[in-house]
Amino acid sequence: MDCASCARSIEKAVTSVEGVISANVVFSTEKLRVSANTDVSDKIQAAVKGIGFSLASLDKSAFKQGSNQTNSAQTISNQSTTSWFSRQQLTEYGPIVGLALLMLLSWGITQFNPVLGETAFIVTTLVGLVPIMKKSWRMIRSGSPFAIETLMSVAAVGALFIGATAEAAMVLLLFMIGECLESFAANRARKGVSALMALLPEEALIIKKGERQKIAIADLRPGDEIEVSPGERLPADAELLSEMASFDESALTGESVPVERLRDEKVPAGSLLADRVVRLKVVSQPGNNAIDRILHLIEEAEERRAPLERFLDKFSRIYTPVIMLISVLVILIPPLAFAQPWDTWIYRGLALLLIGCPCALVISTPAAITSGLAAATRRGALIKGGLALEQLGRIKTIAFDKTGTLTEGKPSVTDVVTFNGSEINHSLAVAASVEMGSHHPLAKAIVDYAEQQGVTLAHADNRKTLAGVGVEGNFAGKKISISAPSKLERALDNRIQQQVTNLEEEGKTVVVVLEEGELIALIALRDKLRDDAKAALKDLADLGIHGVMLTGDNARAAAAIAAELNTDYRASLLPEDKVTAVIELNQQQATAMVGDGINDAPAMKASTIGIAMGSGTDVALETADAALTHNRLQGLAEMIRLSRATNANIRQNITIALGLKVVFLVTTLSGITGLWLAVLADSGATALVTANALRLLRNKPSNKNN
Structure with a gap:
């Protein structure tokens, strides 16, 4: 498959098979997925072969890449074996070499006998037309009447009709070379995916x-x-x-x-x-496994297409018929209305017809997006589709969860202050008893610290979590409660509150331990900032992106950390408060939410785009539109630069595709350029936009605020 339109042609052909419910071609991984109630694999093979493509049979090696086959959904991998590839080379390059030799022979004959040479060029053109017309007929039968092969066939036959025999043969040769260039570029674009598949041993x-x-x-x-x-x-x-x-x-x-x-x-x-x-x-x-999940995301990404890509797809379906209609009008109106010579305007109409293929326009966006997604994967970022990649470049604000995102998510106990005659070890024992088994970072830190101090641990009875408040349970017959100071039913006295304030102003999180309702201890904990947190926020600021920290922590601790990071913050937030905060930010400008926990998932869903840390929970990773697999915050700026570079690349590709067509449209109607240059407006433009998209794989995105 040379471009996304080839993939759609296969989908159309397979969908028309009786018994097929749906068909989907994944261009990047060369897979055809078919959903059917019965085994229709033989009919599918025939349908795909009928439009000039071939499918490799599904064997055990396909399962190496995570493919599945069930009664309701078959996955057919278009993988090639060594022997098939050599035949493919012969099939692909044989007609080009043969046509070139025939043209050379025809040119030689023309030097000695122009009339015989003219006949030789006619024969050469007809020989070159046979495979193109066969494919055109197959495409028409499969529901794709405006394929480039159809336009080429009409143009070549028309050129023979008006006596432009040498030019007709040259057009076919250039078309075949252009198809090879497209194929080469498409294979280069898929190379990254192939390399990923090759990482797994046999x-x-x-x-x-x-x-x-x-x-x-x-x-x-x-x-x-x-x-x-x-x-x-x-x-x-x-x-x-x-x-x-x-x-x-x-x-x-x-x-x-x-x-x-x-x-x-x-x-x-x-x-x-x-x-x-x-x-x-x-x-x-x-x-x-990890490789299969990445491949699945890449395949899923093709289904989540960017809005611009969807628009161009619809536009191209109208564009080609309109160009064909204009071509017919160009052929008919000047001779009939203004007594212009038929040969001249038939020639110009045919040249215009060749400009009507939308291949370059159709591939301009998916080629850039596929390259952008592959480049992101190389840099340790998974982006789920063209829509997410496009939106990343528009982000102006990023909201960060604190624990596990801006910090390492591994807080440690720094202070234990006891009251009412309680000993430190007793306070730690009762606190750890109700925190054991919890996955919360603060709970783990208290349990770990108690173990380090040699405290004997035992599980509390009737342990339960109080949403947004803390935990409680029964230990040694007494009710134990742990919560944030602000969640207590009655306020702490001034002396104790001042101790809490002092600890919080140092950037520490404080929890209170109650035994039968009496305060027995304050436990202060501090989480360490990620090594690259400051650099990451500075990189984002250089890109004009504003950072905001959202945390359930108290305001004083949050303020201390925010000051260290030089960023804004909102503190004492419950999960639903984070959602509200993100919605408010999103209403002002496009906002991304970066988190790692289950409680971050709703806020990530409410944002323009959710980004998960690779070390986060499965829920966060599933909810997110993108993930940093390497867990480095500086990858955020890299992702956004790549998104902006991809969006710029898309604009360049559309300009190239439409610009060349407009130029050749004007020069063709003016009689400056002919048939063979019109071919370059299609095949040349397709090769150019694909090659331009491949630059995303080689170059690191610019640091400029573009």
């Missing part, structure tokens, strides 16, 4: 009952123990069973420095082991 070394054996990675199941040697890539997501190892995860995260992983840490599929032989436990289902 086999894995599994250890069962102390014995090693190699199995296909499709046969791996969660819980299997595997062994990986230095220089090999992981066949699945896995937890490290060895003490420590270094992994190169650059292909997935863009992080060039190898990452040190410790026992029980999760390592994504496709990571390259750097230093020693290790054992790991598989944790991902077949077809659901």
